[in-house]
Amino acid sequence: MATTIGIDLGGTKTLAVRMENNDLVDEAKLSTPPSEDLVGNAAAAIRAVWTDDIEAVGVGVAGLVEWPSGAFVWGPHVAGTGLQVRSRLADLFGVPVVVDNDANAGAWGELHLGAGRGYDDMLLVTLGTGIGGAIVLDGRVHRGGSFAGEWGHMLYQPGGAQCDCGKRGCWETVASGPALVRLARDFIAQNPEGTLAKALGGEPPTGEAITGAADGGDETARNLVAQVGEAFGRGLCNLIAVLDPQVIIVGGGLGSVGESLLGPARRVAADALHGGSHRMLPPILVAALGPRASAVGAALLAEDLATGRLSLRVEQRA
Amino acid sequence: MATTIGIDLGGTKTLAVRMENNDLVDEAKLSTPPSEDLVGNAAAAIRAVWTDDIEAVGVGVAGLVEWPSGAFVWGPHVAGTGLQVRSRLADLFGVPVVVDNDANAGAWGELHLGAGRGYDDMLLVTLGTGIGGAIVLDGRVHRGGSFAGEWGHMLYQPGGAQCDCGKRGCWETVASGPALVRLARDFIAQNPEGTLAKALGGEPPTGEAITGAADGGDETARNLVAQVGEAFGRGLCNLIAVLDPQVIIVGGGLGSVGESLLGPARRVAADALHGGSHRMLPPILVAALGPRASAVGAALLAEDLATGRLSLRVEQRA
Numbered sequence: 001m002a003t004t005i006g007i008d009l010g011g012t013k014t015l016a017v018r019m020e021n022n023d024l025v026d027e028a029k030l031s032t033p034p035s036e037d038l039v040g041n042a043a044a045a046i047r048a049v050w051t052d053d054i055e056a057v058g059v060g061v062a063g064l065v066e067w068p069s070g071a072f073v074w075g076p077h078v079a080g081t082g083l084q085v086r087s088r089l090a091d092l093f094g095v096p097v098v099v100d101n102d103a104n105a106g107a108w109g110e111l112h113l114g115a116g117r118g119y120d121d122m123l124l125v126t127l128g129t130g131i132g133g134a135i136v137l138d139g140r141v142h143r144g145g146s147f148a149g150e151w152g153h154m155l156y157q158p159g160g161a162q163c164d165c166g167k168r169g170c171w172e173t174v175a176s177g178p179a180l181v182r183l184a185r186d187f188i189a190q191n192p193e194g195t196l197a198k199a200l201g202g203e204p205p206t207g208e209a210i211t212g213a214a215d216g217g218d219e220t221a222r223n224l225v226a227q228v229g230e231a232f233g234r235g236l237c238n239l240i241a242v243l244d245p246q247v248i249i250v251g252g253g254l255g256s257v258g259e260s261l262l263g264p265a266r267r268v269a270a271d272a273l274h275g276g277s278h279r280m281l282p283p284i285l286v287a288a289l290g291p292r293a294s295a296v297g298a299a300l301l302a303e304d305l306a307t308g309r310l311s312l313r314v315e316q317r318a
Numbered sequence: 319m320a321t322t323i324g325i326d327l328g329g330t331k332t333l334a335v336r337m338e339n340n341d342l343v344d345e346a347k348l349s350t351p352p353s354e355d356l357v358g359n360a361a362a363a364i365r366a367v368w369t370d371d372i373e374a375v376g377v378g379v380a381g382l383v384e385w386p387s388g389a390f391v392w393g394p395h396v397a398g399t400g401l402q403v404r405s406r407l408a409d410l411f412g413v414p415v416v417v418d419n420d421a422n423a424g425a426w427g428e429l430h431l432g433a434g435r436g437y438d439d440m441l442l443v444t445l446g447t448g449i450g451g452a453i454v455l456d457g458r459v460h461r462g463g464s465f466a467g468e469w470g471h472m473l474y475q476p477g478g479a480q481c482d483c484g485k486r487g488c489w490e491t492v493a494s495g496p497a498l499v500r501l502a503r504d505f506i507a508q509n510p511e512g513t514l515a516k517a518l519g520g521e522p523p524t525g526e527a528i529t530g531a532a533d534g535g536d537e538t539a540r541n542l543v544a545q546v547g548e549a550f551g552r553g554l555c556n557l558i559a560v561l562d563p564q565v566i567i568v569g570g571g572l573g574s575v576g577e578s579l580l581g582p583a584r585r586v587a588a589d590a591l592h593g594g595s596h597r598m599l600p601p602i603l604v605a606a607l608g609p610r611a612s613a614v615g616a617a618l619l620a621e622d623l624a625t626g627r628l629s630l631r632v633e634q635r636a
Contacts, residue, residue, distance in 0.1 A: 145563070244466040
């Protein structure tokens with residue numbers, strides 16, 4: 001067991017944790033400055049929990065990360081492209097560093113310390129501002145060429161709503177926090193005197209306010225959350241058609257809402273399952289590590305690096 | 319090296335091959351009787367190429383096959399459900415038998431003797447009456463719970479055309495032989511005097527006739543084939559978003575049409591690739607073994623079984 005640091009570097013918030021023997025012993029929350037200095041932002045987070053016995057550092061970044069080189073390629077919510085994050089942090093801190101996509105790191109955390117314990121084929125699907133995720137097969141993260149798990153950008157509705165990625169009709173345009181807000185805004189525009197407008201106190205809708213109103217019993221809010229849940233479930237069914245996993249673990253802010261969203265998702269997924277009456281829907285579970293999954297998983301990747309279970313040697317491709 | 323038999327058991331046609339040292343030494347084509355006697359149909363095909371030195375038999379079946387038990391669960395084009403195909407054939411012939419989904423068998427064939435040589439992360443995507451396929455990761459077929467690769471039934475168009483599976487708007491409703499025929503039929507109904515109707519000689523359109531007219535230079539036929547190619551490419555892009563493979567190999571009857579279909583597919587996939595300007599589209603290649611891929615792959619699975627490289631021990635799930 002090693003003492004390691006894990007960083008979850010998001011578009012607006014960064015979380016740093018220090019872990020010893022699989023226990024979280026320190027953490028720090030920072031805002032992510034909107035600069036292109038991704039390496040500087042990560043370094044500030046590392047320093048916030050640094051101690052002299054650190055043996056390795058892991059960083060999860062929201063976006064496309066080249067594996068195993070740890071170069072940040074591109075992301076819609078994090079500035080900068082083509083940055084050699086891993087090698088520059090290793091030079092700065094003088095310890096081994098591993099840099100991965102944030103969802104891959106989160107899956108590693110959930111597999112070892114969260115809802116994925118006991119499984120070896122699992123999907124983590126994160127539902128928040130968008131949809132991301134990661135694939136675990138035979139107990140290992142499967143990254144493909146580097147960028148597996150970017151299923152938020154599967155086509156869901158040809159010619160549908162504009163996505164942050166530049167395309168139209170991606171899955172996350174109908175299943176995400178912004179999709180829920182858009183549904184509520186449209187409903188309120190047509191029903192300005194309805195219960196939902198009153199439940200939100202006349203404020204512009206936010207994801208949290210809408211799910212709060214749903215939990216508080218507002219019928220309209222419940223229907224809108226269910227509608228997003230159904231779109232989420234239909235996409236999960238696509239992932240089952242492709243990968244037939246043992247279990248699906250749902251993370252992210254909106255993913256933690258619970259049954260008001262996951263109930264409709266499960267119903268739709270069961271209904272749309274190919275050969276459905278001849279097979280079982282895999283369990284669809286809520287992630288257990290909450291907003292710490294990626295930072296904890298990054299710290300576990302760092303531990304794997306420190307103990308030699310993980311090698312970042314770049315293999316030659318055929 | 320062993321002498322083995324491989325069977326590709328489809329809805330209307332069955333192919334049997336006998337292989338020695340990776341060479342095909344005998345083959346037989348049979349029609350598949352439309353009965354529920356799947357075991358009897360497979361046995362007839364095995365007998366058609368049987369010799370006394372056969373060490374193992376492999377069977378690929380079009381539909382959901384439980385792995386590694388080799389039970390046929392269900393398929394839209396093959397009669398019967400819940401049949402213990404593997405154990406019953408092993409009892410009948412007295413040799414080890416492996417039964418797999420036909421696309422999984424085909425992928426194993428392409429990986430070792432076809433277009434997949436030199437790769438270890440590949441997708442086989444079969445395009446014909448529907449869309450099927452298989453996943454190879456780290457040089458092994460990844461079957462998930464058993465049924466991975468059933469991506470023809472990913473949602474493509476909510477509320478779209480009726481699919482054979484009972485749902486609406488599956489990917490294969492817009493990208494398949496029947497989808498191409500439907501497009502041509504609709505066009506001819508509106509343009510009964512057009513060049514396409516003439517190119518088809520007044521006959522009802524078939525997939526082969528339409529692709530033939532396209533190859534013969536008919537502009538309308540070329541546009542229809544391109545339209546199916548674009549829908550195919552958009553779905554391939556979904557698979558890349560999920561799995562980011564090294565290579566995609568396209569099999570099946572319509573998949574062998576070539577550039578008139580794969581050209582538009584590649585253009586759409588490149589255009590829709592998430593983070594597209596920052597990454598490369600994987601190669602999209604035509605399968606090399608043609609209609610023999612599944613039978614040859616099944617014979618290779620049988621060889622793996624005979625030589626001990628493959629074990630069908632049923633593992634306990636967590």
